[in-house]
Amino acid sequence: MTEPTLPPFETLALRLDGAVAVLSLNRPDKANAMNWPMWQELRAAAQWADRTPEVRALVLRAEGPHFTAGIDLKMMMGLQQQIQDDCEARVREKLHGLILELQDCLSALERCRKPILAAVHGACLGGGVDLLCCTDLRYCSADAHFAIKEIDIGMVADVGTLQRLPKLIGHQGLVRELAYTGREMAAPEALQCGWVTRVFDDREALDAGVLALAQQIAAKSPLAVRGSKQALNYARDHSVADGLQQIASWNAGLLLSEDLMKALMAGRGAPPQFRD
Numbered sequence: 001m002t003e004p005t006l007p008p009f010e011t012l013a014l015r016l017d018g019a020v021a022v023l024s025l026n027r028p029d030k031a032n033a034m035n036w037p038m039w040q041e042l043r044a045a046a047q048w049a050d051r052t053p054e055v056r057a058l059v060l061r062a063e064g065p066h067f068t069a070g071i072d073l074k075m076m077m078g079l080q081q082q083i084q085d086d087c088e089a090r091v092r093e094k095l096h097g098l099i100l101e102l103q104d105c106l107s108a109l110e111r112c113r114k115p116i117l118a119a120v121h122g123a124c125l126g127g128g129v130d131l132l133c134c135t136d137l138r139y140c141s142a143d144a145h146f147a148i149k150e151i152d153i154g155m156v157a158d159v160g161t162l163q164r165l166p167k168l169i170g171h172q173g174l175v176r177e178l179a180y181t182g183r184e185m186a187a188p189e190a191l192q193c194g195w196v197t198r199v200f201d202d203r204e205a206l207d208a209g210v211l212a213l214a215q216q217i218a219a220k221s222p223l224a225v226r227g228s229k230q231a232l233n234y235a236r237d238h239s240v241a242d243g244l245q246q247i248a249s250w251n252a253g254l255l256l257s258e259d260l261m262k263a264l265m266a267g268r269g270a271p272p273q274f275r276d
Contacts, residue, residue, distance in 0.1 A: 004052045011038035012045060013063065017211060019056040019218035019276075021049050028064025033072035034127045042131070043108040050112040053276035056218035056225065058112070059210055060135060061119040070126025070149055102159050109134040110233065113226040115217055119210040120196070121203045125149045130157065133164035136229065137213070138196045141206040144187045146195070151182040167236055169193045221259035221274050227251075 006014050013024040023045050025032040032038075049055045062068060083094035109116055109131070118132050120140040126149040132138050150157040157179065166175045174193060178185060190196045200206040217225060227250055235243035262272040 004054050007044060007048050009041045009045070011035065012041050014045065016055075018215060019054060020211065020214040021045075021052075021055045021058045022211070023049075023058055023060050025060075025062035025068055028062075030072070031066045031069035031123070032062050032064060032128075033069045034131075035072040035075050038072075039102055039105040043105040046108040046112040046116075049114050049116075053222075055114055056222050056276070057214040058114055058116045059119060059214050060109075060116055060131075061207060061210070062121070064122075066122035067120045067124040067144070068128035068131070069123060070128050076153075099158055106131055106134045106160055113229060115214075115225060115229055117210050117214050117217075119206050120144045120146075121206060123147075126157070127159060129165070130159040130161045133160050133168060139198050139200065139206060139210050139213075140187050140190060140196045141200050141203045142187050143202075144190070144196075144199075145184045146190060147182055147184045148179045149182050151179060165195075169195050219271065221257075221263065221272075222276060223254060223257050223259050223274075227254060 003016060006016070009026070011025070011027050013026040015022050025038070027033060027035070027038065046058075049058045079095075079098065083091050083098060085091045085094065115137065116135040117137045118135040118139065120132065120138065121144055122141075124132065124140075124144065124146045126147070129146055129148055132146075148157055148161055156162070162175070162179060165178075166172050169175065171193060177183070185193075185195070187196070187199045191199050198209070200209050231243070231247045231250065234246050238246070259272075259274050262274060266272040
C-alpha cells in the first residue's frame, strides 16, 4: 500500500505512524509562537487529515521545551499594516475579517472528522489554549502549565477559549478566574478540573502514551469513530432531544455498514480489520 503524500510545512513537522498522523509545532527557537504561517498551516494540516482516508487519528504535539507561547507578538505588531486604510470603517471591517480568519484556522481542527489528541509539555499559553479547545482529547506531562494570557496584553481572548472552555470543563467560575487574572494552571489542577484527561510523568512517557491511545482509536471502525465525533460535537451545542434525533438519522443512514458486519463476525476471535 502506498503511503499518502505528506504536505510540506514551514512551521509544522508531520509524519505518519501507521494510521496515526503526528503533527508537531516546529518553531522551537521561538517557543513555538504562533505566527501567521503556523495559523494557516494548522488549518491545512487539519483539512489534509480530514480528506486523507489512510489517516484515522491525529496527535498534536510540539518540539522544543514548550508547547507554545501563544500568538507571535511580531505578528500582532504587524496586524496594523495588514488592515490599514484611509477609511476607518474599512479598517474595522478588515480587522473583523482577520479575527474570523484566525478563528477558522483553529475551528478546522474541530471540523476535522478524525479525532485529534493533544500532547502538551511545558508552557501552553494564550493562543495555545484556543488551539487545545479545538482538540478532542488533551494529555500533558507533569511540567505542563496553561494560561489565558490575553488579559495581560490588554485584550479579550477572541479565537475560541471563552466560548469552548466553559463547555469543556463545566466550571464557569474557574474559567472566569483564569480569563480575568491570566494566572497559570498547573498539570494537577488541569487534571482535577477535567481540562486534561491524564498527566504523564515526563515528556517521553507523554509522547509514547498518547501515540498508543491514538493507535488504539485508529484500530476501531473509521465510520464509527467519525460518527462518534460528529455526534459528540453536535450534542455539545444542542439539546438532548436534538442530539437524539441527529444520531437516529446518522445511524439510519450508516449503521448497516461492512464495519458492523466485520465486528459482529469477529466475535472473540482476531480483531476485525477495517477499510479506511
